[in-house]
Amino acid sequence: MLQVQAPTDLRPGKNGQYRTLMAILGGALALLILITIPLTFPLLNYSLLLLKASLESPTSAASSAFRPQIFASGNLSIFSALPCDLAVGEWIPNSNPNAAPPYTNDTCWAIHEHLNCLKYGRPDHGFLQWRWRPDGCELPAFNPAQFLELMRHKAFAFVGDNIARNHVQSLICLLSKVEYPIDVSPSRDEHFKKWKYMSYNFTMAFLWTTHLVKSQESSTKGVFDLYLDEFDEAWTSQIPGFDYVMISSGQWFLHPLYFHENGRVIGCHDCFLDNVTELGIYHGYRKAFRTAFKAILTSESFKGITYLRTFAPAHFENGLWNQGGNCLRTEPLKSKDSALEGMNLELYMTQMEEFRRAEREGRKKGIKFRLLDTTQPMWLRPDGHPSQYGHWPQGNDSSLLNDCVHWCLPGPIDIWSDFLLHMVKLEGIRSAQERALLAHQTELNQR
Ligand SMILES: *[C@@H]1O[C@H](CO)[C@@H](O)[C@H](O)[C@H]1NC(C)=O
Ligand SMILES: *[C@@H]1O[C@H](CO)[C@@H](O)[C@H](O)[C@H]1NC(C)=O
Ligand SMILES: *[C@@H]1O[C@H](CO)[C@@H](O)[C@H](O)[C@H]1NC(C)=O
Ligand SMILES: *[C@@H]1O[C@H](CO)[C@@H](O)[C@H](O)[C@H]1NC(C)=O
Ligand SMILES: *[C@@H]1O[C@H](CO)[C@@H](O)[C@H](O)[C@H]1NC(C)=O
Helix, strand or coil: CCCCCCCCCCCCECCHHHHHHHHHHHHHHHHHHHHHHHHHCCCHHHHHHHHHHHHHCHHHHHHHCCCHHHHCCCCCCCCCCCCCCCCCEEEEECCCCCCCCCCCCCCCCCCCHHHCCCCCCCCCCHHHCEEEEECCCCCCCCCHHHHHHHCCCCEEEEEECHHHHHHHHHHHHHHCCCCCCEECCCCCCCCEEEEEEHHHCEEEEEEECCCCEEEEECCCCCCEEEEEEEECHHHHCCHHHCCEEEECCCHHHHCCEEEEECCEEEEEECCCCCCCCECHHHHHHHHHHHHHHHHHHCCCCCCCEEEEECCCCCCCECCCCCCCCECCCCCCCCCCCCECCHHHHHHHHHHHHHHHHHHHHHHHHCCEEEEECCHHHHHCCHHHCCECCCCCCCCCCCCCCCECCCCCCCCHHHHHHHHHHHHHHHHHHHHHHHHHHHHHHHHHHHC
């Protein structure tokens, strides 16, 4: 079941305040990272050398990142540089404007109908001819063999709503050049899927949740009861078997919501009742993330890495989602012309604050939280949504809304896997470093 909701005006705007704010926040963040990272990753500069090496020879990186002898010639002194921030950059045209997309509706079976923009006749294919270039570094194109090699004997769960499923389908298609998984789902419920890449013993799962916490549609249609302090056990009970969990959440919080805490209704979002306090969406969004992270932090047996994939903005222009709003652009925006603002910025910042909180908590307990910070790149891609090309034209059927929430496949959402691969590689380097440092110290102690 595919849901399309984004009942808010999301027109890109020009806003200098945001830049200033982000500059300040960015500065503060960088400072925070500079202060905290050396404690955990004392050889960061060294990791850059390794990373550079691994990026230059993509096929060998997976193994080389873990090969201990590469440390022999390394520069083990350093605390200076930071890896470049993947989230800040620009969409630039492919160097080869006729390059074929990594997969198409003909080569990949995993594309959900509603995301199959090529099949449903999207006339412009220019939206497939861009790549994301972070400021100050190159993000290599996705290398499926490398990803699968890094995932050998591992299990990865994607937790979230239809946008998370959108990402999973993109990843399956990107990996399909090497291998398709077999379906090993525990049931026929499309909300909880499990696949296995047999040659790699890699298990991948999609665990559906609308609001990350326990929730259900209330007796009033379209209004949800959210139990902000209760785990959504449909996913939290399953994570112990996984090495990686990626969580995300977004558009479902824009519905009218009743917030429950401590077993009673403490407020709502858009319920318009005299006896219930309006708390706005951010209250629910913040608490939902806090509770989801708590589930991870307090799990007895999950010891894997948690990624937060940040909020993916919708792009309705010239009207609300249910009032004829649409997304008809055919090119990305430039970052200088459009800044994240209003509700999108607020949702982004809210989850970021909860992420930092969980990260701090996790550091004390040795539980790793990592950020897949894709909001800004996606904000610049109003051209990446299906709009009316998620189905055949159906005359004037007003129930067929323009979809400016989900993402065409293939399409810009494919870069989420580029980000992920990059981060998993970095992770390998980080742990290899930690091991090397340990070995180095042991050696010094023995002298
Ligand atoms: C190690 O790094 C320091 C500081 O960046 C630099 O001065 C030194 O030349 C480097 N040594 C080697 C062997 O690369
Ligand atoms: C893929 O899309 C093309 C149009 O671009 C269409 O002709 C073709 O039938 C589609 N293939 C499948 C398998 O849906
Ligand atoms: C496959 O991976 C799992 C961990 O996900 C591991 O427990 C199991 O031993 C692996 N199987 C083989 C045949 O290596
Ligand atoms: C608010 O009022 C409605 C209608 O009187 C009632 O059904 C509901 O239980 C009340 N909610 C709370 C939280 O008191
Ligand atoms: C859709 O509506 C427009 C104007 O409202 C009309 O001209 C057109 O014929 C309608 N198309 C169909 C397929 O009903």
